[in-house]
Amino acid sequence: MVPVILDNLTTGRVEFVRDRIFYQGDIADGALLDKIFAEHPDIDAVVHAAAAIVVPESMEQPLKYYRENVAKSVEFVDHVLRNGCSRYLFSSSASIYRPGDDHSVDESSELEPQSPYARTKVIMEQMLADCARAYDLRVLSLRYFNPVGADPKMRTGLQVRYPTHLLGKLVTAVEEDEEFLLTGVDWPTRDGSAIRDFIHVWDLAEAHVRALRRFDEILPRAGDRPYEVINLGTGSGTTVREFVTAFQAVSDKPLRVRETGPRPGDTVGCYTRTERAREMLGWTARFTLEDAIRHSLQWSPVRDALLR
Numbered sequence: 001m002v003p004v005i006l007d008n009l010t011t012g013r014v015e016f017v018r019d020r021i022f023y024q025g026d027i028a029d030g031a032l033l034d035k036i037f038a039e040h041p042d043i044d045a046v047v048h049a050a051a052a053i054v055v056p057e058s059m060e061q062p063l064k065y066y067r068e069n070v071a072k073s074v075e076f077v078d079h080v081l082r083n084g085c086s087r088y089l090f091s092s093s094a095s096i097y098r099p100g101d102d103h104s105v106d107e108s109s110e111l112e113p114q115s116p117y118a119r120t121k122v123i124m125e126q127m128l129a130d131c132a133r134a135y136d137l138r139v140l141s142l143r144y145f146n147p148v149g150a151d152p153k154m155r156t157g158l159q160v161r162y163p164t165h166l167l168g169k170l171v172t173a174v175e176e177d178e179e180f181l182l183t184g185v186d187w188p189t190r191d192g193s194a195i196r197d198f199i200h201v202w203d204l205a206e207a208h209v210r211a212l213r214r215f216d217e218i219l220p221r222a223g224d225r226p227y228e229v230i231n232l233g234t235g236s237g238t239t240v241r242e243f244v245t246a247f248q249a250v251s252d253k254p255l256r257v258r259e260t261g262p263r264p265g266d267t268v269g270c271y272t273r274t275e276r277a278r279e280m281l282g283w284t285a286r287f288t289l290e291d292a293i294r295h296s297l298q299w300s301p302v303r304d305a306l307l308r
């Protein structure tokens with residue numbers, strides 16, 4: 001399986017694609033998409049991961065999110081269909097779920113997106129399901145829980161110097177000797193902090209490879225179900241406090257923690273039941289939380305050397 005990568009490099013970095021087939025440009029650029037398909041007629045599936053992804057920013061700039069994640073995606077689907085590609089993997093998100101009383105969800109749980117970012121994912125899922133019913137298109141929507149970690153071989157990892165998510169902020173706090181703000185301590189969980197299902201990025205990547213390999217089994221060409229959703233998580237919930245404790249056990253540097261209120265768009269969170277991923281993909285997560293923390297800490301100086 002050889003990926004052909006399209007990225008406009010708004011947040012992506014060219015250093016990661018130097019040894020790859022790479023086109024710089026926008027998913028909405030029809031002429032570019034036609035050129036890519038013409039130069040690679042053997043493309044037999046698309047993986048649509050491009051999106052703007054920062055929840056608090058989506059509260060401040062919703063139009064950016066509806067433009068980047070919805071309007072441009074409508075164009076992209078059209079370009080994909082015009083070029084005759086009928087297998088479509090979409091990066092969706094656990095942030096669309098309404099958490100249940102025990103904070104666990106599965107693919108049939110109710111949706112209640114809490115931010116413009118999450119709403120763009122729901123709109124996209126609905127749009128893709130409609131397109132799958134109407135056109136020669138089969139869509140697998142993969143709802144990621146909370147990605148953490150880096151490539152265990154340290155070839156790629158988080159590109160952002162000051163990430164906005166939990167593990168990134170912890171790494172920044174110990175590296176820059178800053179206070180770590182534990183945001184949200186009054187949620188209805190076992191210790192008051194939010195709960196998440198932290199999934200190692202390498203496990204996520206493997207799930208995508210499985211999904212591509214099994215695509216036609218999961219969504220047969222002549223089948224009556226052209227659209228499917230699969231949650232990708234570990235199956236167990238970790239609270240933010242538990243995560244901070246795990247981080248302190250792996251990191252040898254001191255951490256100063258200050259508790260504060262939730263950020264705009266924050267939710268109590270949830271973790272997933274994993275039966276469907278196991279059955280359909282033959283996949284379960286292998287890496288531990290400690291692996292992910294260790295890999296992120298190892299990645300940080302590698303990133304600084306690689307991405308100047």
Ligand SMILES: NC(=O)c1ccc[n+]([C@@H]2O[C@H](COP(=O)([O-])OP(=O)(O)OC[C@H]3O[C@@H](n4cnc5c(N)ncnc54)[C@H](O)[C@@H]3O)[C@@H](O)[C@H]2O)c1
Nearest residue numbers: 007008009010011012025026027049050051091092093144
């Ligand atoms: N990181 C998470 O916590 C998380 C959780 C659930 C789902 N997801 C989804 O996974 C996908 C990948 O997220 P990520 O964390 O790797 O973020 P990221 O910002 O690292 O990756 C997004 C990539 O898309 C590119 N891009 C954005 N808009 C584009 C456009 N219009 N045309 C071409 N390229 C464009 C960016 O340059 C970047 O390389 C997104 O769809 C995101 O919503 C992420």
